[in-house]
Amino acid sequence: MAAAGAFGVTPHKVAVCVLLQMYSPPAQAEPLFSVSQHNHLGLYLLAITKSHGDFLEPKLADLLTQLKDISGSLGDWLIEHLTSRLSSLSSPDDLAVLFSEFRGILGGTESAVIEDNQVVLDPNSYLGMFVRRCVLAFNLLSFEGVCHLLTNIGNYCKEALSSCLPYQLHGLDDSVNDLETPSAYENMDLENFVFQKVTEEIVANKQASQRNSFHLHTSKALSGLVEDVEIVAGSLYNRAGNSGETCFSSDTIASGTRGADTSGNMFLRTTSQLQGFFMEQADAIEKHGCSFPLNGFEVILNRIKNLAPELHRVHFLHYLTCLYHDDYFGALENLRRFFDYSVGIGGFDITPVPSRSKGFERYETGLLCLGMLQFHFGHPKQALEVLTEAVRVSQQQSNDSCLAYTLATICTLSSEMGSSSTSGLLGTSYSHTATIGTSLYFKQQLFVLLREALKRAESLSLKRLIASNHLAMAKFDLMNVQRPLLSFGPKASIKLRTCPITVCKELRSCLHLVSEYASESPTMTIEGSSYLVRATAWEIYGSATLARVNSLVFATCYLDASSLSDAALVHAKLIQHLATFQGYRDAFSALKVAEEKFLSISRPVILLLKLQLLHERALHRGNLKLALQLCNELGVLASPFNGVDNQLKIEASMRHARTLLAAKQYRQASEVAQSIFCLCYQFNMQVENASVLLLLAEIHKKSGNAVLGLPYALASLSFCQSFNLDLLEASAKVTLAELWLSLGTNHAKRALTLLHGAFPMVLGHGGLELRARARLIEAQCYLCDPSYSVVEESEIVLDALKQASDEFEFLEYHEMAAEAFYLMALVYDKLGQPDEREEASDSFKKHILALENPHEEEEKEDDEPVLAMLVE
């Protein structure tokens, strides 16, 4: 008899064969079905022999309820017949007779006489093959095997019968459980586990209800087959569809957890069904990430491991769950175990591997996976070592596709980890002077590598890989200035700018390629992420509308095909956009929706967003203590390892510096900013550099040292220009104008010109804060300008001030709003309009008071759950 996971005869398969027998009855029998009923039954049988929503074969009771659902009135007859047929089997010979009857339902070539109304199963059809395999497997059974089958069929029927008397059985079960309880208590882990299981089930159920609306991800084979039947037997297939869709219904957990003692009657499905199950689970794990229920799934994996130790895929799934639950050692061990085992036999057995030297081919894959693992856990050096080995071994084995994937991974690794990690590899110790050279060298290397990877992928026509390489290229172009690779000297062009056109071109070719390809879910993922990259690109280039549009495209078209973390990311982007353009109220209400949607999922992304919004608001409101606390919490989210999560670390420090600046602690603020600058320099993050420089200019400006601020602002400006950061450039210009203005009234004209130059960008794409600031400064410039007369052209100033004050009020930016109202009051005073003046000064007073007592405002809003959640 074959091993458990392979195609062995099981009670369930016998039952299916009996049903098939009824499906194709002998000629003389009355036609029992209408044509449509007959078809439904056929489709149903096809579906259950192919389904891979679960790993265990269904119990008889489940089969019976499904039958009832599908065939209505006929159901009873089917059930009756099936159960009586199965329970009539009392000796091994009965089984032999039954199986020889099964042979009869196949129309063989030799049986020439087929009467007209007889329904014959084509032996080469899927169902025909199924019957043939069952018969063959039965014929191969030893006598012991037949005895086993007989006992198992007995148990199979007994369970179904006893489930008809559920209460009686439950009573029995409970008594067993009672006896076991002391052991459960002595083993505390168990208790914990039960608790976790329950919560996981809740999550799983939530997911189930949430995913219902999207039906892109179901296994095509089954849903295609089932499409027609769904109308009739809706309930059944919805259930089946769901378990494929959510990949994890609570049923599955239950079947995994129960039966530690009834294992005798559990049968795994066939190997191919199991492989389908594994693939689906793997997809689900990758998609749901850390929210995938861990313990329940581990129980299932252990059950499968016990039932069929030869299925090594289990180790791979184990590795995946560990990976997404940040269990480094577990992941490492299971990955290695998987490859150790699968080398000899069959690990990646369903991927179409060309038949040559199968065994060895997998080692490179193992190395590749190990490299990605180390990368995932933030060990760039180890990852690079492993990937280098992967390159070497794939070259030795001339495994081109693995090589292409490895190169692509190295590219991602190097672009994310930056130069510092690799410069360490080259053996140069870190020093400021050394990094300039190495980081440039490193960027060039990365560029060459990217090109090489792309070329390789193209020559192998691995479309997904080409697409993702295009994406990587786009990302590279986005963040790096173009430099001539080899040419030096005076003739080499030194146009040090990034090239938005190339970025767009890369993105376009990625999308183009992918859309050529059928809309399978993996390509959908890449397509989706190309939109995400677009959105990010436009954010950087400073087109608010385009960024928003691309995010929206992603959110509407690709949400269900993408991983949850991407989905959370796009939500975060949209909410951020809302906050900058429409103020906090809308943003927070949207945040609440997002939080519910991504309940425990991708917590970091949403949490990060929440902290960002809260910090921003606290800063504006002048609640600096809270702001400090918030940016500290933000910093904690970053990994403690050097070189990992740089973006987050920089953001946290930037916010820290801004908080210090708001608290007028200039020295500390500038110290923090300097340290960020060093970090950016070390990791070659030039886009971030631009904003750090601007922050430094801001600090000097506020500390009253405009002369010192100027070079920083100019440096930032030139950074912005070479990286095409248009919006940041505009805000640098605004700061520059402020600096000029604070140098004296005689510079007011120059400042105004500068400001007006930036206006198209500021008003077109800038957020509330930037716009308001620009208008306020404009007003200040006019007022300082000796050639300007308030009485004659008051409209210009008042208009600007009104707009500024409105927008500041929207943002609850008390300090700046107060300033705007103050100026407004002055102007009205000059104009001799006391009513308006009083109104403005009242507003001024209001904002000043609010600024001085930031806590009152928070208390007013303590019904707000967002804050309450954070405070706890």
Next chain:
Amino acid sequence: MSSKENCRNELRTAIRQLSDRCLHPAAKWAAEQLVGIEQDPAKFTPANTRFQRGSSSIRRRFRTNEIASATPLTPIAGVSYVSTPVMEEDEAVDNDFYLLGKTYFDCREYRRAAHALRDQTAKKSVFLRNYALFLAGEKRKEEESIELTGLGNSESTNCELVTIEIELSTLRKNGTIDPFGLYLYGIVLKEKGNQNLARMVLVESVNCYPWNWSAWSELQALCSTPEILSSLSLSNHWMKDFFLASAYQELKMHNESLAKYEYLQGTFSFSNYVQAQIAQVQYSLREFEQVEVIFEELLRNDPYRVEDMDMYSNVLYAKECFSALSYLAHRVFMTDKYRPESCCIIANYYSLKGQHEKAVTYFKRALKLNKNYLTAWTLMGHEYVEMKNTPAAVDAYRRAVDINPRDYRAWYGLGQAYEVMGMPFYALHYFKKSVFLQANDARLWIAMAQCYETDQLQMLEEAIKCYKRAASCGDKEAIALQQLAKLHRELGRFEEAAFYYKKDLERMEAEEREAQNMVEALSFLAEHCREMKRYEEAEVYCARLMDYGGPEKETAKNILRGIRGDTSLPSMDVDHFRP
């Protein structure tokens, strides 16, 4: 206080009680220990000394740290033993059904035995019924695993476990369970994966009735870490010493284990068991000579012994004793060819002969008989490596490691296999694992160092660290020092290189080995000393180098000429140095 006589009496009673309950392995063990106790010279009768070997020459040779047989069985450091009263049986006369059941049991008709005992309430009968049921389940389980699957595939379970557990846990709750019942309950719990409770129950069992060695062994299997071991609250009985010795051994606390066994030999000086265990410890300490001597004696006294003989065969293998190994293989084959140990010994013989395919066949047979046979998996891995079937080797090693993650040999094998396949970085992980488990084994450190040294990695600093560890662990093959010198020289650290060359030289002198290495060391040192302007030293090295013929001699001459030039001494005829 237990004296030898006490032990003897306790064991005699225990053997009867254990046999009454058909706990045959435990009874066998107790009987072995009973005859293993040294006789008082006063009661010396020839009949009693049939199994004893006072005249053995080996004994005299190896009992250096004599814990004189005269010393009574006093516990170490004044620990006093609790005296556990010998258990009284409930009923003096055995019930008829019990007698029937026991005979069925003895004929291995377990289900029949359980059936015959179905309505009995006496403790002995209740235990026997459950035990019979358990064994019936075990038998069926084994049959099933053969019926259903091939080698190493899915596990079948004992279907009687639930029934037995229910009955025994009820008995335990009522307080009417006896120590034997507790033992069985412990096994059942262990099988069901409830380790903590199983440990507790087994501790209860051995505290009530310490003479059941099977219970101790089950308990020992549940002590996977020293912490667990020290957390057990065991009463002090002399049986506890046996337990601790075996537990220490399993936890690789070899010296503690050896001390315990040697202490036990004070009383059980003729116990084959104790001797075999000492051999096991010595084997772990790689004292092959001693192991061989012990086994020779064991085989003389107990020629049909198969237990532990696989270890002996490993020793013979390591010493490349072809005929002795074949003799042993023949002997166990005639005794019982369907023992995993026998198959393993035969496989070892074929492996030594270089017939690896045949060796694999026999290892496979051993694994069919016991698929958790750790040594066989590891050794089969070695065979596959020899056959250049690395993937199969990896698979075999991995199985060994999954059975016992503390098996450093299998980890080492995995490392080696991957290194052979040109994946040194991947292999490092496995070497690290093995080194972690066996930190004082120079061979492992050297293997790891060589892995770091490979062309692909060239991580020489790490290699140097490993070689240093190897050198400090007493590297018998003297690879470490030499490599250290060479690596330092390659890295241009001549002082360090000179240091290690000198050390290596001293070693070679001490061991009176002459080799190419000697020449290399001498010529480097001569050159180095000359460069450091330590001319006298350099001249000494040159003089030694002159002993070798050929190119070395020329080198030496050149160096000497150089020295003359440097020191601008009056030129001297170098040929004077000719011996």
